Amino acid sequence: GAVVSQHPSRVICKSGTSVKIECRSLDFQATTMFWYRQFPKQSLMLMATSNEGSKATYEQGVEKDKFLINHASLTLSTLTVTSAHPEDSSFYICSARGPTSDYEQYFGPGTRLTVT
Amino acid sequence: GQNIDQPTEMTATEGAIVQINCTYQTSGFNGLFWYQQHAGEAPTFLSYNVLDGLEEKGRFSSFLSRSKGYSYLLLKELQMKDSASYLCAVCIGNYQLIWGAGTKLIIKP
Numbered sequence: 001g002a003v004v005s006q007h008p009s010r011v012i013c014k015s016g017t018s019v020k021i022e023c024r025s026l027d028f029q030a031t032t033m034f035w036y037r038q039f040p041k042q043s044l045m046l047m048a049t050s051n052e053g054s055k056a057t058y059e060q061g062v063e064k065d066k067f068l069i070n071h072a073s074l075t076l077s078t079l080t081v082t083s084a085h086p087e088d089s090s091f092y093i094c095s096a097r098g099p100t101s102d103y104e105q106y107f108g109p110g111t112r113l114t115v116t
Numbered sequence: 117g118q119n120i121d122q123p124t125e126m127t128a129t130e131g132a133i134v135q136i137n138c139t140y141q142t143s144g145f146n147g148l149f150w151y152q153q154h155a156g157e158a159p160t161f162l163s164y165n166v167l168d169g170l171e172e173k174g175r176f177s178s179f180l181s182r183s184k185g186y187s188y189l190l191l192k193e194l195q196m197k198d199s200a201s202y203l204c205a206v207c208i209g210n211y212q213l214i215w216g217a218g219t220k221l222i223i224k225p
Contacts, residue, residue, distance in 0.1 A: 044203070
């Protein structure tokens with residue numbers, strides 16, 4: 001149980017375009033999902049906390065108008081990178097709070113974004 | 117501020133034992149996680165400690181001392197597939213995880 005999927009797994013886009021990444025909890029309801037970004041050889045950096053039915057909470061330094069988060073249902077959160085630039089190229093990972101544990105997070109497989 | 121320290125890289129031999137340390141200074145504490153992450157993949161859960169002491173799970177064990185702000189992950193009978201990064205993360209308020217930079221573990225035959 002507690003499986004989280006992400007789509008797409010890899011995406012290449014041109015500078016200036018927008019990219020949407022989906023995060024789904026497959027066998028449980030996730031009221032809270034987290035979006036992380038990870039650059040090569042670095043740790044995970046929390047970008048935002050996504051709560052179903054309300055606005056996402058963004059970490060300091062993360063532009064909310066550039067990284068749009070929508071958590072419209074209990075099983076789906078989306079991250080849209082708007083007007084992407086090469087410096088947005090990174091590994092984006094979502095996670096969801098598990099159905100039984102308050103603190104454990106279950107991770108999606110990640111999305112490798114490359115902006116050319 | 118929040119700070120989590122772990123060694124950048126460690127090397128060990130197949131079949132041996134290795135201990136990866138993690139020290140933390142955080143504004144809150146709701147438990148400490150260890151995750152394994154292979155290159156290009158998402159982290160996978162290994163362990164969760166919220167009380168002091170040792171938690172054993174197969175070849176992996178995790179220890180926590182809250183008074184010392186210290187944890188370690190112990191890997192026994194190392195296998196080549198254990199080559200990965202090991203991430204220490206502390207849960208503070210509101211389910212937020214603060215992550216260490218990860219320890220890259222290299223296993224040699």
